[in-house]
Amino acid sequence: xxxxxxxxxxxxxxxxxLSPTQERIYLTLLALGGEHTERLADLLDxxxxxxxxxxAHLAALGLVAGQDTATGGRYTAVAPxxxxxxxxxxxQAALLKVQSRIDALMYTYRSxxxxxxxxxxxxxxxxxxxxxxxxxxxxxxxxxxxxxxxxALALESNDTELEMLAHGVQYRAVYERAVLAQPGAREQxxxxxxxxxxxxxxxxxxxxxxxADRHLAMITxxxxxxxxxxxxxxxxxxxxxxxLAALFEQVWDRSVPLQLHDKTAPEDDTLATVGGDDLxxxxxxxxxxxxxxxxxxxxxxxxxxxxxxxxxxxxxxxTTRMQLGWYAARAGLL
Numbered sequence: 001x002x003x004x005x006x007x008x009x010x011x012x013x014x015x016x017x018l019s020p021t022q023e024r025i026y027l028t029l030l031a032l033g034g035e036h037t038e039r040l041a042d043l044l045d046x047x048x049x050x051x052x053x054x055x056a057h058l059a060a061l062g063l064v065a066g067q068d069t070a071t072g073g074r075y076t077a078v079a080p081x082x083x084x085x086x087x088x089x090x091x092q093a094a095l096l097k098v099q100s101r102i103d104a105l106m107y108t109y110r111s112x113x114x115x116x117x118x119x120x121x122x123x124x125x126x127x128x129x130x131x132x133x134x135x136x137x138x139x140x141x142x143x144x145x146x147x148x149x150x151x152a153l154a155l156e157s158n159d160t161e162l163e164m165l166a167h168g169v170q171y172r173a174v175y176e177r178a179v180l181a182q183p184g185a186r187e188q189x190x191x192x193x194x195x196x197x198x199x200x201x202x203x204x205x206x207x208x209x210x211x212a213d214r215h216l217a218m219i220t221x222x223x224x225x226x227x228x229x230x231x232x233x234x235x236x237x238x239x240x241x242x243x244l245a246a247l248f249e250q251v252w253d254r255s256v257p258l259q260l261h262d263k264t265a266p267e268d269d270t271l272a273t274v275g276g277d278d279l280x281x282x283x284x285x286x287x288x289x290x291x292x293x294x295x296x297x298x299x300x301x302x303x304x305x306x307x308x309x310x311x312x313x314x315x316x317x318x319t320t321r322m323q324l325g326w327y328a329a330r331a332g333l334l
Contacts, residue, residue, distance in 0.1 A: 016088065021046065022058060029076060037055060059075070138212050144245060149178050172248075174200050177202065177203050181290075199257075202255040205251065206251070211241060214242065217244050218235070277298070
C-alpha cells in the first residue's frame, strides 16, 4: 500500500546513510514533486531546522535539487533511477576506499605498543566454520593449510577458497594420506587444483592448521588424542605463526605433489600410451594410498588397479613399485 506524506514506511535507503527522517523527506518529495522547506516541515510535523538539515544532506547525496533561502527554498526530488543509482555508486566507492586501507590498519593494530588483543583465542566448535571463512578472507597473498583426520572442517566444498583463488590469493595445501582415501576426496581435490591450488600429500601430518599471510593462524585442538576436535586456537603471536609456517615449508618440501588433472603424455616414447587416468593412479599410489583406497578413489576394482600397475611396470621395465615411482618422476610424469 502506498504511503502518504506523513505516514511511516519501512526504511529502504538506510544503507545509503539516510536516517528514517531523511528518508521520509525524500519519499514525501517523490510523492509531491516538490515543496518548500517550511511547508515540508509542517507536513511531516518536523522542526524547520530538522527539515532544512535533512534537505541539505539529501542534496549533498544528489537525491534532491533546490536551494534553501531565508524564506524557505523549494526542493524537488531527483528521479530514483538516476539519484539512487548514483548514491549507491558513491557508497560503493567509499567502501572500496576503506577496504584499500585494511593492510595499513592491520599494521597499526599489530604494532601497538601495548600488544593489545590476546596472543591466542579459543574458538568453540560451533564457531569454527565462520572463523575459518573470516581468516581466509583476511589473506592478500597466500593461505597455507595442513589437512588431516578427524575433520573439524570436513573435506567439503570451500566456496571461500575458490573465491580467494579467483582474486589471486595463492593456496598451498598438504593433505594427510588418510584424507585422500575419504569418499569424494578425488572430486573435491580436482576442483581445487583446477582453480589453482597447489597440493601435496604426506603419509602423516604433525597437526592441522591454516595460515593467512603468515600473520594469522588457526590450529585445531583436542583434549585427548582419541576425542574429536574440541575447538581451535586463533593465533596472532608473530613468533608462533612463523614457527607454524616454517613447519609447513619443511613438510611441503618432503611431500608428494598431487596432480589429479589431465596431463599430456611425456616425450619418452616408452610412455607414449600413458593417459590421464594412469597419471592419477601413479600420483595417488606415490602418495601412499593402499590398493583398496586407490580402487575406491578411481572407481575401479582392485584387480583393475593391479592390472594397470603391472602394465605400467611392463612399459617401463620396472620390477617394483618403488622403481616405477622413480622412473615416473625421472621421465617428468609427476
